[in-house]
Amino acid sequence: MNTYKHFKSDLARFVVSGKARLVILVIMLALFVLAAGAPGASGGVGD
């Protein structure tokens, strides 16, 4: 139970941290260019 509580608080701390925001930003921009760009150029969906 304690381990779960530790995990939960660690996760909560990570989510509000700047690092997590940067990770989310990178993921969002990657999804954005995969959806917005040409298939060959983005290497993404529809390639």
Add this chain to the structure above:
Amino acid sequence: MILLTAILLGLVSGMVRSKLEKHPYQAMNLKKPGLVVLAFLAQFCIFQLPHFGVTPRDEWVAMTLVAGQIFLLVFTFLNRKSPGFILLILGTLLNLVVMLLNGGLMPMSPETIAYLNPKTSPDSWFIGERLWNSKNIALSEETTRLSFLSDRFIFPYWLPYRVAFSLGDVLLSIGAFNLFWSLGGAPRKHKENTNGQKVTNHSSLRTDWQ
């Protein structure tokens, strides 16, 4: 892959910049990121259908792509004050315009298709039809509306990487690079809104990589 490479290059060069200029590398909040997820998932689902034995009609694919581009355009517009987003707006808009004018798919000329797929039989695709399970439609230069916005740019022949990309993709790449590069610069000063309260910007979201 040039678009993902632009993100990676922007991220690395932005972090190097932050080290050199002795600023912490920053992060920022995006407005309405759900629009990006929605656009991506819609495209992902429609392109996965053939793997489950369902071939979507070209009209469905075109509608999904155009709807996705509109979501992305709204997303970029909502985030227009963030660095690089003006270029992301322009790139998305150019790709959307050329797709709308050419049946909802990104046009590609027969010459470009032949260059990118030298080992593929020319009988496997037809002019005026969607190119296999892709976002592209095969159209000759003469019949393409605003052909200068289509997937017509290629790398020099001596590069082993063969892809075609559009002017919109170039702007998207520069915009993505610019965004991640700027996060390594000096933190923006706090601005005050009309009530005299400090407005939070990305300077308050430092990642403390250093």
